[in-house]
Each structure stands twice: as structure tokens, then as C-alpha cells.
Amino acid sequence: EAGVTQFPSHSVIEKGQTVTLRCDPISGHDNLYWYRRVMGKEIKFLLHFVKESKQDESGMPNNRFLAERTGGTYSTLKVQPAELEDSGVYFCASSQAGPRQETQYFGPGTRLLVL
Amino acid sequence: GNSVTQMEGPVTLSEEAFLTINCTYTATGYPSLFWYVQYPGEGLQLLLKATKADDKGSNKGFEATYRKETTSFHLEKGSVQVSDSAVYFCALRGSTLGRLYFGRGTQLTVWP
Numbered sequence: 396e397a398g399v400t401q402f403p404s405h406s407v408i409e410k411g412q413t414v415t416l417r418c419d420p421i422s423g424h425d426n427l428y429w430y431r432r433v434m435g436k437e438i439k440f441l442l443h444f445v446k447e448s449k450q451d452e453s454g455m456p457n458n459r460f461l462a463e464r465t466g467g468t469y470s471t472l473k474v475q476p477a478e479l480e481d482s483g484v485y486f487c488a489s490s491q492a493g494p495r496q497e498t499q500y501f502g503p504g505t506r507l508l509v510l
Numbered sequence: 511g512n513s514v515t516q517m518e519g520p521v522t523l524s525e526e527a528f529l530t531i532n533c534t535y536t537a538t539g540y541p542s543l544f545w546y547v548q549y550p551g552e553g554l555q556l557l558l559k560a561t562k563a564d565d566k567g568s569n570k571g572f573e574a575t576y577r578k579e580t581t582s583f584h585l586e587k588g589s590v591q592v593s594d595s596a597v598y599f600c601a602l603r604g605s606t607l608g609r610l611y612f613g614r615g616t617q618l619t620v621w622p
Contacts (some may be wrong), residue, residue, distance in 0.1 A: 399553070426608055437514070437613040438599065439553075453607060486554065488606065497542060497561065497603070499610060503553035 397421070399502035401484075401487050407508045413475040416505045420469070420489030426450075426491075427470050428499060429462060433483040444470060445492075477509045512537045514598045516559055516613025523620050531585040531616045532575075533600035536613040543567075543576050543583040544610070548597045557585075557598070590620045 400419045404508050408414050420427045427442040441460070442452040446467035455462070459478070464470040474481055488499040517532040535541065545557040545567070558567030563578035572587045583600060600613040 415613065428609065430610075430612075432615075435614070437614045438601075438610075440609040440611070443608055454609070488554075490612075498556055499608075500556070501546070501554035 399487055399489050399500050400509070401485075401502040401505050403505060404503065405508075407479055407510065409510050410479055411476045413473065414477055414507060416472045416474075416485050416487075417451040418470045418472070418502060420487070421500055422438030423491070424489035424500075425467070425492040426490040426499075427464060429470070429472055430486040430488065430506075431483050432486065433480075438486065439510045455508075474507075481510050482507055482509045485507070511605050512541065512602060512611045514600050514602055514613040515575050516575075517616055519615070520617040520619060523618070524621050525592055525620055526589045527620075529585070529587040529590045529618070531598055531600075531618070533583045533585065533599075533613060535579075535581050535583065535602050535607050535611075537602055537604060538602060541604050543574070544601040544603070545574055545583070545585050546599040546601060546612075548599070548615075550596070554599065563575075586604070592620045594618060595620050 402417045427444040432438040440454040443450045444464045461473045484504040486504045488501045490499045513536045542561045544559045546554045547557045558569040560567040560576035566575045574585045597615045599615045601610045
């Protein structure tokens with residue numbers, strides 16, 4: 396069974412540009428999460444999808460970030476326009492449906508550098 | 511609210527040394543607790559978990575016990591190997607929402 400995949404693995408862009416990150420969860424996982432780790436700091440939650448619906452987007456830093464999960468399969472996270480402080484590693488995770496959704500499986504992350 | 515405080519790194523040990531990485535938490539309700547590991551160039555992998563007080567999670571020689579009275583979930587291994595070199599993250603999941611709350615991570619380097 397394939398794990399969570401993310402694309403691209405690395406992205407280097409200039410301030411003001413747009414970047415779109417993609418996450419493909421494990422097949423059949425209804426829950427999809429986005430997290431971000433800024434250099435040296437803790438991994439912070441961004442948002443949570445259940446199928447195609449946003450269950451919790453309280454971690455989204457501002458309206459320059461837009462996440463979608465059309466059809467309840469893969470998800471995209473767009474940053475427009477990118478700022479220097481958006482640099483970091485963006486992780487996607489997925490988990491099965493159920494009352495506790497205990498184990499989240501993480502992808503390898505996308506390393507974003509904004510210059 | 512929910513938060514995790516994790517021992518600052520980096521930690522450098524010789525092979526076969528004993529490892530402890532401290533983790534304490536603040537949470538409302540009855541959280542589940544996790545340790546994730548990130549090996550160089552890879553994503554996060556679940557190392558072990560515990561879902562209620564006094565549970566012990568274990569995997570690959572690592573252990574952690576959910577201590578409600580001290581709000582702790584310290585990671586231990588009796589004899590580390592070079593292959594254990596990685597970043598270790600303590601995390602909690604609250605009793606309601608699915609999101610995880612992470613500590614800052616502890617870089618472990620094991621020398622032969």
C-alpha cells in the first residue's frame with residue numbers, strides 16, 4: 396500500500412510568487428491534515444479536511460494560504476503571494492475515519508524556501 | 511489549551527548508551543500521546559503511542575509511559591545504535607479534534 400506522497404519535494408521561489416503544494420493521502424483515508432515546521436520550531440497544525448470538507452482551519456496563518464480537497468482525494472495548498480516567513484517544511488498527513496482517528500501517517504514533506 | 515514541551519537538543523551519545531528524551535504536556539480532557547521520528551531525508555514516522563494513563567508504548571527498543579500525575583511521556587531506550595540518529599518529536603492529540611500538537615523536536619546523534 397502506497398504511503399502519503401507530496402509534491403514537489405523542494406521548491407525555491409521569490410517573494411511575491413505563487414506556489415502550490417500537493418498531497419496524495421493513503422487511499423481510503425477520509426482525514427487529511429496539513430502541518431508546517433518553520434526552521435527549528437515545533438510542527439504546527441494548519442488545517443484538517445474530512446473528505447472534501449474543512450473540519451478545522453484554525454491554524455491557517457492568513458488569507459494568503461488556500462487549501463482545497465476537491466472530490467475528497469488529493470489536496471493542494473496554495474500560497475499566494477509568498478512571503479519570506481512562509482519558508483519551512485510543509486507536511487501532509489492522513490488517517491482513517493472513526494471516532495478516534497488515532498494514527499496519522501505523514502508524507503515526506505515539501506521544503507519551501509522563499510527568497 | 512494543549513501544548514507539548516520537549517527537551518532541547520541536540521543530544522549526542524555513544525553507541526550502546528542509555529537514552530532519555532523528556533516530554534511534558536498540558537492538555538484538557540484525556541489526550542493520546544505519541545512519539546514520531548524523522549530520519550535524515552525522510553518524513554515523520556510514528557514510533558510509538560499511548561492512549562490512556564499508565565499505558566506504555568514500545569517499538570524498536572524504545573519505550574514511553576503515559577504518566578498523568580506528572581503529565582509526562584518521556585522516551586527511553588536502553589542501548590542506542592548509530593541507526594537511531596534522527597529527530598524525535600513528542601506529540602499529543604486532544605480528546606476532541608484530530609489535530610496533533612507537537613514539541614520542537616530533539617535531534618539525536620549517535621556515534622560509533
